[in-house]
Amino acid sequence: MGKLISEWRAWANRALSEYEPLALLLFPLAAFLLASLFPLIFRLLDHPGSIKGALFSIVMAILRLIPGVTGYIEREKGKVVDKLQASVKSGRENWQTELPRAGLGIGVLERLKFEKSKDVQWKGRCSGTVYIGGSESDGHFSLINEAYSMFAHTNPLHLEIFPSIARFEGEVVAMTASILGSREKTSGGQICGNMTSGGTESILLAVKSSRDYMKAKKGIVKPEMIIPESAHSAYDKAAQYLNIKLWRVPVNGDFQADVKAIQRYVNKNTIMIVGSAPGFPHGIVDPIEELGDLALQFNICLHVDLCLGGFVLPFARKLGYPIPPFDFTVQGVTSISVDVHKYGLGPKGTSVVLYRNHEIRKHQFVAVTEWSGGLYVSPSVAGSRPGGLVAGAWAAMMSVGEEGYLEATKKIMEVSKTIQQGIKQIPGLFVLGRPDMTVIAFGSDEVDIFKVNDVMSSRGWHLNALQRPNSIHICLTLQHTVIAEDFLKDLKECVIAVQENPNAFEDGLAPIYGAAAKMPDRGTVQDLLIAYMDSTC
CATH class of the missing domain: 3.90.1150.10 (Aspartate Aminotransferase, domain 1)
Incomplete structure (x- = not known):
């Protein structure tokens, strides 16, 4: 055996002696680089419509392989944060940093008016931001403000004390579900959900529920999710909070989720994929039906971000606009996020997360029995929540x-x-x-x-x-x-x-x-x- 190995070594040395030592050193490095970039190169060849995005990904991947580059990028990020923190005094010179010795009482209202007068004149000049029409002093604004003030002291955490808020939340969820597929025949059970503080919390809860649902259903303990490049940054936040590996995939030439590219990233650890209706950057609806088929094929979750479109697309379709499928009528969809505080014309801080059935939704809840305070069950990130916002959302939907x-x-x-x-x-x-x-x-x-x-x-x-x-x-x-x-x-x-x-x-x-x-x-x-x-x- 030893003789055979010696003969093989001698043959290999003779064969390689014709090559420059530098070439022998660079060859394995080049092979490693090619293997690392193969998925990106394959995507570029297979999807010429997304050449720019794929090329950018390849260039960034190459740069990150160079020793020291990744560290440099992280150091530059740190410099930005350090610069902001080091210059902190310039923004706080006139801020109130201690309690006033004597309270201002009702006089604080004048201070509020003064500070508000320095805000930007946003009426009709901002992208998004304020979705309600008209003036702050009348109409829908006044209605919401009054509804909020009536229930400003309430807390949905104490449903036995404030059953009115429990009813308002349940009806907001049911009414929202009714425009997103619950009126149709949807398989898998009864659509259900909760109100949240906004689209980010709705997405965070949907990701958490999908992660735990897939763990219970398929035993996945190293979860991964796949999202288009155009998907909201809330998914990055969810991935960091919940320790989920995140894959961002370039969109196609029409700025939609590239379903074939997404499929290449699906593996045994994939818990969910994501589509938007529409995506925040370009206002374009992803191919939700195709994503639904993919989710069903691999038995994984599909979340649809309808934070922007939830209170527009259903009504645009009724008005005759050519709107592609986007809601629970697509069988692969397992959860949806939709903001009432956008085109639902509700108060800021109101959103809804919906699930196809109770089996998925139950993984949203956190139940604690071991502490000395007794049974604690919470459906959302927050424990105490402002009941006034729930009432304001209900009032908005009922009045419109x-x-x-x-x-x-x-x-x-x-x-x-x-x-x-x-x-x-x-x-x-x-x-x-x-x-x-x-x-x-x-x-x-x-x-x-x-x-x-x-x-x-x-x-x-x-x-x-x-x-x-x-x-x-x-x-x-x-x-x-x-x-x-x-x-x-x-x-x-x-x-x-x-x-x-x-x-x-x-x-x-x-x-x-x-x-x-x-x-x-x-x-x-x-x-x-x-x-x-x-x-x-």
Whole structure:
């Protein structure tokens, strides 16, 4: 045996003696690199529509393989946080840091009014943010405020004391489910759920429930989930909180979830996949039916993020718009998140998480029996919750009704079409994909779209900056139904301004445009962020 090994070594040394030592060193490294990048290269060849995204992923993967690069990236992230924390005093000079010696009593209302007067004038100028139409002093705003004040002292944690809140929450959940598939014949049991503080908590609970459901059903103890690149960052938060491995997959050429690419990441540890209706960046509905088929094929969960679309898409479909399937009528869907505080026109801090059946939902609950305080059962992240918000959401849905939501949807869908068409007519701009709803993302191959966004900011418009590709979007609400012409006029003028003098905006706004700004400058915004970080430490 020893002789055979010696002969093999001699043969190998003779065969390799013709090669340079450097080549022998680089060959295994190149092979390792190719093996690491193979999934990305395969995706690039198989899906030419997502070439930019795949190429970016390949470049980033190569860079991260270089010794020291990953550490450098993490150090740079740390520098940003350190800079914010080191500059904290600049944002807190006039903040109240101790209790007043004598309480202000009712005089505090004047202080509240004064501080509120310094907020940005948001009416009709912000992307999303405020979804209710009209003024804060009348109409729907007043109704919600009154409903909240009536139940501001209540807490859903104590249902035996506040049965009214228990009923309101149950009815909000049932009414929401009724527009998202419970009226239809859906297999798997009765649709159920809970109210939450917002879309992030709804998503967090859906991920937690899916993780524990898959552990009980399939014994998965090293959970993984797969999401499109366009899925909300709440999934990253959920993955970090719940110790779940997260895979982000590039979208296809239409900015939709790439189902074939997602399938390649499915393995024995996969607990769930995700679709959005629509996705926050581009306002485009993912192919939920295809994702549902994939979930059924591999016996895993499918969560649909309807935080934006839950109170628009069902009514848009009734109005005749070509809306693809997106709710529990798709058999593979196991959970849905939908925000009442967006197009449901409810108070901020109200959302709903829904499940196809009680078997999945029961994994959302936390029950504690071992501590000395007795049995503790909680369905949500928070223990105590503001009952006033539950009452406000119920009041909003009951006051608007189906006819009201149809009317609101018609208005915002019409203004969405108007603004889409207007953007396409501005030389140098293009709309990304084919928006299904009220979010319109647009970019440019001729001007720096972020500089355009800067100039728009100087005119009081608050839009969202996007990446991959560089673009900005506007999320249209009832506040925008009367400002379409103003928006398009300003946008066209801002594009021309950047085209004519692009160097004037290298590090922010040129003085001529910044002089009439209606929003805090970047330094002020940074100070506010710094102060907020410090105040919450």
